[in-house]
Amino acid sequence: MKAIKLEIAVGDDAVSALLLRPPQARALYLFAHGAGTDMGHQLMEANAIGLAERGIATLRYNFLYTERGSKRPDQPRSAHRVVRAAAEYVQENFSELPSFAGGRSFGGRMTSQAQSERPLPQIRGLAFLGFPLHPAGKPAVHRADHLKTIDLPMIFLNGSRDALAELDLLRPTIATLGKNAALKIIDQADHSFKVAKRSGRTQHDADDELLDALAFWMIAN
Numbered sequence: 001m002k003a004i005k006l007e008i009a010v011g012d013d014a015v016s017a018l019l020l021r022p023p024q025a026r027a028l029y030l031f032a033h034g035a036g037t038d039m040g041h042q043l044m045e046a047n048a049i050g051l052a053e054r055g056i057a058t059l060r061y062n063f064l065y066t067e068r069g070s071k072r073p074d075q076p077r078s079a080h081r082v083v084r085a086a087a088e089y090v091q092e093n094f095s096e097l098p099s100f101a102g103g104r105s106f107g108g109r110m111t112s113q114a115q116s117e118r119p120l121p122q123i124r125g126l127a128f129l130g131f132p133l134h135p136a137g138k139p140a141v142h143r144a145d146h147l148k149t150i151d152l153p154m155i156f157l158n159g160s161r162d163a164l165a166e167l168d169l170l171r172p173t174i175a176t177l178g179k180n181a182a183l184k185i186i187d188q189a190d191h192s193f194k195v196a197k198r199s200g201r202t203q204h205d206a207d208d209e210l211l212d213a214l215a216f217w218m219i220a221n
Contacts, residue, residue, distance in 0.1 A: 027219060028059060047129070131165060155183075
């Protein structure tokens with residue numbers, strides 16, 4: 001199965017996108033990349049392929065800064081514009097599929113901020129792979145304040161060794177969001193969901209646990 005290259009208009013600009021849609025797809029995940037990667041990164045591609053094997057289509061897309069080849073992330077306002085343009089593209093072109101939005105780290109956080117400002121069209125829920133609750137070594141919870149305004153199902157998938165989301169802060173923060181929010185911890189995984197060999201877990205097992213949980217949640221919602 002090969003991803004189809006697309007282009008999404010963002011006002012007078014445009015960003016590239018990759019659609020991977022399996023036969024008889026049951027849902028679509030609008031999948032934003034993390035701050036240090038782009039839509040074509042090997043982790044993004046592996047996640048998209050794994051989700052396709054589970055009946056979930058993905059639409060990956062670049063932010064404007066990655067489209068320009070820059071390593072400096074866009075300001076939130078600019079990132080929100082891209083998220084909203086991508087959601088509108090999904091609404092216009094894939095309205096037949098139940099659609100969810102989110103992404104890895106920065107991409108998930110920008111998606112949730114855009115949703116908190118104004119609901120994204122057609123999106124049934126938000127899924128976060130490694131929600132960056134705080135910078136590494138600087139534990140705090142204020143990055144989650146806007147989540148309280150979101151009235152959609154949400155799932156947070158985080159590694160137990162995630163330096164950007166210490167569990168003693170993450171668990172109570174998610175609990176305050178009530179029945180809308182679910183938390184799935186991938187044991188021994190770090191922020192990128194990598195597991196060390198000494199952990200006793202294989203990377204394949206950790207990846208399967210992550211993608212099984214994500215696909216199951218989308219199909220259930």
